[in-house]
Amino acid sequence: MASMQEGRVQQFKETVTALNEQFYKWATKQWGQSPSRFWSTGMQDYLRSVAKVRREFSDVLADDDNNGSRNSSRAAAGTSTPPLAVGPPGVASVGSQAQQPKYEPQLSITPYCNTKVIHFIRHGEGFHNVGYSQNLDARLTERGWDQAHALGRHVYSNPATAGVQLVVVSPMVRALETAAGVFGIEPSQCEFDPPTCLMGAQDAQWKVRTAHAAVSLRPGVKFVAMESCRERLGPGQCDKRQALEDTQAQFPGVDFSLIESSLDDRWEAGHIESESSVVVRGFNFLAWLMQRPETNIAVVTHSAFLWFTLTCFGNEFSKPVRENLQRWYENCEMRTVVLSDGGGAGVPDKLWFRGGEAYAEPQKGLLPNVKEKGKGSLLSALQKAWAGSPPDKS
Numbered sequence: 001m002a003s004m005q006e007g008r009v010q011q012f013k014e015t016v017t018a019l020n021e022q023f024y025k026w027a028t029k030q031w032g033q034s035p036s037r038f039w040s041t042g043m044q045d046y047l048r049s050v051a052k053v054r055r056e057f058s059d060v061l062a063d064d065d066n067n068g069s070r071n072s073s074r075a076a077a078g079t080s081t082p083p084l085a086v087g088p089p090g091v092a093s094v095g096s097q098a099q100q101p102k103y104e105p106q107l108s109i110t111p112y113c114n115t116k117v118i119h120f121i122r123h124g125e126g127f128h129n130v131g132y133s134q135n136l137d138a139r140l141t142e143r144g145w146d147q148a149h150a151l152g153r154h155v156y157s158n159p160a161t162a163g164v165q166l167v168v169v170s171p172m173v174r175a176l177e178t179a180a181g182v183f184g185i186e187p188s189q190c191e192f193d194p195p196t197c198l199m200g201a202q203d204a205q206w207k208v209r210t211a212h213a214a215v216s217l218r219p220g221v222k223f224v225a226m227e228s229c230r231e232r233l234g235p236g237q238c239d240k241r242q243a244l245e246d247t248q249a250q251f252p253g254v255d256f257s258l259i260e261s262s263l264d265d266r267w268e269a270g271h272i273e274s275e276s277s278v279v280v281r282g283f284n285f286l287a288w289l290m291q292r293p294e295t296n297i298a299v300v301t302h303s304a305f306l307w308f309t310l311t312c313f314g315n316e317f318s319k320p321v322r323e324n325l326q327r328w329y330e331n332c333e334m335r336t337v338v339l340s341d342g343g344g345a346g347v348p349d350k351l352w353f354r355g356g357e358a359y360a361e362p363q364k365g366l367l368p369n370v371k372e373k374g375k376g377s378l379l380s381a382l383q384k385a386w387a388g389s390p391p392d393k394s
Contacts, residue, residue: 128238147332148181184215198253231302233273282309
């Protein structure tokens, strides 16, 4: 057992060494060819590779490299490599009594108007998750529908999620069904008369589709389909979108106006979308979310899309925070994040109050009414009051 674990440790070290060597060569080349340009694309590729290694070797990593580099005892030894668990799980390793990494806060402040609350949701269990990957535009199993309904009860039992204003959903049917199961309501509970249909009723089809009653729109919640948050394109028919006309007929309560083509011209048989392509459209999707007027948004999407997008963020965080952001999503799992843009995107700051001289209240006839900017001077009013002169009434 110990020898197997030591082998994993050695494999980990070799993998990290090879990754760092590759990154070093790339950085050296960039310094020679592009010293005055940003290297952000390569940095993102490196951090995404780091996230992969962390996931693959999670069994041998006992701490994260950030806290490891902060630990004074290891820093004195000149190492920033996280300590490795070389013994069986649950058994303390040699040196486990050494000083634990010191907690250091990583605080950040962003203006509220430049933030949005995003609830990321992976679709419920689909037929492709249980062996039927060649189903065109895979749908939810019965268990997947149960998961969506359970999440819906959770969402509307919490004020933060019950206030969702917008549901952005992948145009794949399994994501649309999940969105309907979570955020829709039964027609008998709808306040509209007649109820506005979100999803039409459907019959069961063996190993393809689960029977389900019609679902109505919930008042105050908009549904928008976005191609850019669909799953990573893969070789299976499950990732090929059905004709848009068929999807629109089934989900009349969803806005499909941002879907550019009726047929899925992005999917190609046997083709797998590159990682960098998923990352780019994931980043563009987040930037699009920041441009929306809504501030409380749910995104119903897919596991690989979420993983490739989110592993570009939070790599500087401590291990628990980073893993909470980056770990793989289970079927119908929801995690809530705060999306912010220091570049300035956001919504008008309706909470801001200017204050200052222009909003000073008149006091006992000594101060002019300066609620409107330019109507007198607070300093001049005080000077006149001190001299015994009446305040300016203009």
